[in-house]
Amino acid sequence: MTRLCLIAGDGIGREVVQAARQVLEALAVPAEFVEAEAGWETFQRTGNALPEQTLAAVQAANATLFGAVSSPSQRVAGYRSPIVGMRKALDLYACVRPVQTPPLANARAGVNLVVVRENTEGLYSGQETREGDERATAQRIITRQASERIVQWAVQYAQRTGRRKITVVHKANVLRKTCGLFRETALRVLSDAPDLQVEEMLVDNAAYQLARAPERFEVLVTTNLFGDILSDVASVWGGGLGLAASANYGTRTAVFEPVHGSAPDIAGQGIANPLATLSASVLMLEFVGLNSYAERLQTAIQAVLANGPYTPDLAGTATTAEVVQAVIAQF
Amino acid sequence: MTRLCLIAGDGIGREVVQAARQVLEALAVPAEFVEAEAGWETFQRTGNALPEQTLAAVQAANATLFGAVSSPSQRVAGYRSPIVGMRKALDLYACVRPVQTPPLANARAGVNLVVVRENTEGLYSGQETREGDERATAQRIITRQASERIVQWAVQYAQRTGRRKITVVHKANVLRKTCGLFRETALRVLSDAPDLQVEEMLVDNAAYQLARAPERFEVLVTTNLFGDILSDVASVWGGGLGLAASANYGTRTAVFEPVHGSAPDIAGQGIANPLATLSASVLMLEFVGLNSYAERLQTAIQAVLANGPYTPDLAGTATTAEVVQAVIAQF
Ligand SMILES: CC(C)[C@H](C(=O)O)[C@@H](O)C(=O)O
Ligand SMILES: CC(C)[C@H](C(=O)O)[C@@H](O)C(=O)O
Numbered sequence: 001m002t003r004l005c006l007i008a009g010d011g012i013g014r015e016v017v018q019a020a021r022q023v024l025e026a027l028a029v030p031a032e033f034v035e036a037e038a039g040w041e042t043f044q045r046t047g048n049a050l051p052e053q054t055l056a057a058v059q060a061a062n063a064t065l066f067g068a069v070s071s072p073s074q075r076v077a078g079y080r081s082p083i084v085g086m087r088k089a090l091d092l093y094a095c096v097r098p099v100q101t102p103p104l105a106n107a108r109a110g111v112n113l114v115v116v117r118e119n120t121e122g123l124y125s126g127q128e129t130r131e132g133d134e135r136a137t138a139q140r141i142i143t144r145q146a147s148e149r150i151v152q153w154a155v156q157y158a159q160r161t162g163r164r165k166i167t168v169v170h171k172a173n174v175l176r177k178t179c180g181l182f183r184e185t186a187l188r189v190l191s192d193a194p195d196l197q198v199e200e201m202l203v204d205n206a207a208y209q210l211a212r213a214p215e216r217f218e219v220l221v222t223t224n225l226f227g228d229i230l231s232d233v234a235s236v237w238g239g240g241l242g243l244a245a246s247a248n249y250g251t252r253t254a255v256f257e258p259v260h261g262s263a264p265d266i267a268g269q270g271i272a273n274p275l276a277t278l279s280a281s282v283l284m285l286e287f288v289g290l291n292s293y294a295e296r297l298q299t300a301i302q303a304v305l306a307n308g309p310y311t312p313d314l315a316g317t318a319t320t321a322e323v324v325q326a327v328i329a330q331f
Numbered sequence: 332m333t334r335l336c337l338i339a340g341d342g343i344g345r346e347v348v349q350a351a352r353q354v355l356e357a358l359a360v361p362a363e364f365v366e367a368e369a370g371w372e373t374f375q376r377t378g379n380a381l382p383e384q385t386l387a388a389v390q391a392a393n394a395t396l397f398g399a400v401s402s403p404s405q406r407v408a409g410y411r412s413p414i415v416g417m418r419k420a421l422d423l424y425a426c427v428r429p430v431q432t433p434p435l436a437n438a439r440a441g442v443n444l445v446v447v448r449e450n451t452e453g454l455y456s457g458q459e460t461r462e463g464d465e466r467a468t469a470q471r472i473i474t475r476q477a478s479e480r481i482v483q484w485a486v487q488y489a490q491r492t493g494r495r496k497i498t499v500v501h502k503a504n505v506l507r508k509t510c511g512l513f514r515e516t517a518l519r520v521l522s523d524a525p526d527l528q529v530e531e532m533l534v535d536n537a538a539y540q541l542a543r544a545p546e547r548f549e550v551l552v553t554t555n556l557f558g559d560i561l562s563d564v565a566s567v568w569g570g571g572l573g574l575a576a577s578a579n580y581g582t583r584t585a586v587f588e589p590v591h592g593s594a595p596d597i598a599g600q601g602i603a604n605p606l607a608t609l610s611a612s613v614l615m616l617e618f619v620g621l622n623s624y625a626e627r628l629q630t631a632i633q634a635v636l637a638n639g640p641y642t643p644d645l646a647g648t649a650t651t652a653e654v655v656q657a658v659i660a661q662f
Contacts, residue, residue: 071504075511081504123471128508136508138471140454144464171556173402173412177459177467208563208572211542225502229560232539241539 002031002288005061007054009039009082011262012272013067019274019324020065020281026328029285029293034061038082039069039262050082055089062288064255065281068262080126083248083257087119088126092248092255093146094153095119095224096283097231099214099238103306104314110215111237116157117227118150119248122178124224142178142223147185153249154221155193165197166190169206169222169230182223203230210234235259239305242313245279247287254287256280266312270319273311275301278327300330333362333619336392338385340370340413342593343603344398350605350655351396351612357659360616360624365392369413370400370593381413386420394615395586398608399593411457414579414588418450419457423579423586424477425484426450426555427614428562430545430569434637435645441546442568447488448558449481450579453509455555473509473554478516484580485552486524496528497521500537500553500561513554534561541565566590570636573644576610578618585618587611597643601650604642606632609658631661 004024008017021033036057043049049069058064069082086092095117101107127139151168158166168186170179183200190198201209203226209216210233220230235244244259258276266272278301285294304326310316311323318326335355339348352364367388374380380400389395400413417423426448432438458470482499489497499517501510514531521529532540534557540547541564551561566575575590589607597603609632616625635657641647642654649657 075503075507084505123502124505128506130508130512133475133512135472135474136512137473138506138509140469140471141466142468143466171454171559174415174455174556175459175469177461178469181461181464181467204559204563207538207560208567211564212567212571225505228502228535229538232535233542233564236539236543240543 002290003061004031004033004284004288005057005064006033006035007038007058007064007066008035009067009069009262010041011068011070011264011267013039013069013262015267015270015272015320016258016274016277017065017067019320020277022324023274023278023297023327024281027293027297027331029290031288031290038066040072043079047078049079050085054082055086058086058090058255059253061253063253063284065277065284066255066257067277068258068260070262070264084124086255087248090250090253090255091120092250093118093120093149094247094249095227096157096247096249097234097244097259099234099244101237102239102243103302104239107239108214108237113214113217113234114157114219115227115231115234116150116154116219116221117231118146118223120224121146122224140175140178142181144181144185147182148189151186151189151221154219155189155196158196158219159193163218164195165199165218167206167217167220168198168200169203169220169226170200171203171226173202179223186221206230207233211236231259240313241276242273242311243276243279245276245283247280247283249287254284256284256287270321271312272320273313274320274323275305296331300327303330333621334392335362335364335615335619336388336395337364337366338369338389338395338397339366340398340400340593341372342399342401342595342598344370344400344593346598346601346603346651347589347605347608348396348398350651351608353655354605354609354628354658355612358624358628358662360621362619362621369397369417371403374410378409380410381416381420385413386417389417389421389586390584392584393619394584396608396612396615397586397588399589399591401593401595415455417586418579419455421581421584421586422451423581424449424451424480425580426558427488427578427580428565428575428590430565430575432568433570433574434633435570438570439545439568444545444548444565445488445550446558446562446565447481447485447550447552448562449477449554451555452477453555471506471509473512475512475516478513479520482517482520482552485550486520486527489527489550490524494549495526496530496549498537498548498551499529499531500534500551500557501531502534502557504533510554517552537561538564542567562590571644572607573604573642574607574610576607576614578611578614580618585615587615587618601652602643603651604644605651605654606636627662631658634661
């Protein structure tokens with residue numbers, strides 16, 4: 001039987017993962033759920049934001065749904081972001097964020113893009129040093145192997161989903177060696193995919209184009225931190241961060257998450273929008289091959305987006321529970 | 332007498348700097364002009380994209396207007412971006428990009444922000460190594476001194492221009508040492524400015540907020556590459572890159588430029604929009620203390636924006652020359 005691991009995390013992470021579980025159970029998804037813990041509260045209690053048992057549970061599961069965690073705003077010795085840790089420990093190398101025009105009033109039509117982000121290196125290398133109060137250095141590491149792998153992933157994704165164009169985003173005019181290596185590797189991989197139109201774009205221009213003409217993009221592929229920034233810009237067109245879903249695919253398992261954070265300002269009020277986590281759940285169900293369940297959930301999400309009820313982030317007054325009920329009512 | 336250095340560069344850089352010169356002469360600005368060269372064509376002819384004489388001319392001038400240069404898309408031994416070189420050689424440490432709602436139909440009202448970008452270090456350190464075809468590393472260097480200086484610049488700018496809020500943008504949840512140093516330095520400097528409201532924001536969220544709710548910002552201060560990306564996103568609300576102007580302030584001189592590039596696709600057609608370069612000229616005139624000339628030019632630009640004629644980037648059919656004539660007709 002399919003085993004799905006649920007990691008609630010902190011703040012509204014708990015509320016939206018709980019909401020997703022209710023929805024998945026109402027959908028009678030043929031899967032068993034295991035729960036595991038991570039995040040700031042876990043760190044405060046155990047000294048480790050990503051305990052060994054959690055990593056083991058994620059590895060043992062077919063897929064994982066991850067809520068959101070809080071990060072300390074001050075440096076805290078020993079604390080490292082568990083989502084970053086998980087990506088690295090489990091080699092979840094492809095971070096994938098689809099953005100589509102939602103069935104919402106005033107939504108910009110014609111947006112259907114996906115940001116494919118390298119998820120294991122770049123400025124997330126974890127190699128940083130600090131010399132007292134004067135100077136700090138971070139290593140931005142780019143390898144041919146990781147670049148090749150992520151671009152191959154993007155190519156296969158494009159071909160599988162019938163996309164025609166890939167935009168390679170870099171900053172090789174300044175980062176001539178690191179972005180240069182990413183760029184030339186990408187262009188070489190893409191030269192083996194003559195069915196795809198290839199375009200390259202500097203990251204500043206890509207951010208600009210995403211903010212003003214998102215319909216021109218199909219698949220963007222880029223390095224880690226650029227993908228982090230660009231996918232947030234892109235999410236504006238999908239209805240905002242309250243709706244954006246993210247997949248972290250590895251060779252053996254995958255972790256799905258809403259893009260939003262733990263939102264301490266609204267945590268505990270029962271008004272978090274569960275739809276991003278439900279969209280992440282759609283991606284998770286597809287990943288484990290439960291396609292008909294994925295489709296039913298996706299259809300229900302679209303219906304609720306079209307007709308409400310809406311949580312405050314979408315200018316409504318509904319609670320998380322009301323949105324959950326409305327989704328379940330669609331099944 | 333005030334001496335202004337003009338560097339046309341490549342592509343439409345030539346057309347817009349030529350246009351600016353015509354306008355400044357028509358305005359009878361009490362200044363003498365000296366011309367200097369830089370860019371890809373200069374590199375091809377001389378082997379140096381930023382010749383010593385050019386640097387000397389910039390240093391000897393009160394201020395410089397820089398057009399745009401082309402960069403080779405392949406790595407070319409010895410080529411380095413002259414604008415990056417100039418920023419570093421002349422310690423032009425503050426890159427400042429104001430964005431305001433333009434008097435254009437359909438423009439989003441209420442935008443009035445400025446991105447203040449550290450311009451000498453970060454990922455622009457120039458310290459990159461490549462190990463064969465397998466791996467490359469770039470150093471992201473953050474110093475307390477440069478961080479302090481740029482935040483102090485932002486504070487003084489905010490106070491001088493009557494702004495009330497500063498947003499410090501970083502990614503200290505991942506780049507805990509480099510962004511951590513920037514962040515703590517910024518917050519310390521800002522604690523000496525109790526008249527200013529201080530907010531901090533992660534770069535991914537700042538890009539998102541700039542793309543969807545730009546009116547919430549007044550002054551953003553951030554590191555080099557983040558500022559590069561964020562200022563391009565912000566420029567959407569000022570009418571796009573065709574209108575965005577940039578100042579690079581140092582301790583002794585300053586270089587002003589349009590944010591757009593050399594646009595090889597439209598170079599030579601006489602249809603480049605000169606207004607970004609004219610807006611950069613306004614900032615330059617203010618810098619050298621020719622405030623009444625700056626005001627007259629700014630008023631003329633606003634009038635042309637409100638009534639046309641418009642170049643193709645603003646959905647019109649006017650030529651560069653026609654826009655120049657329209658601006659001059661306002662004097
Ligand atoms: C929480 C943070 C470490 C993370 C990242 O930077 O990758 C987040 O912004 C994301 O996009 O998933
Ligand atoms: C041309 C390029 C080197 C430059 C930069 O990255 O700073 C440009 O994008 C800018 O914003 O001025």
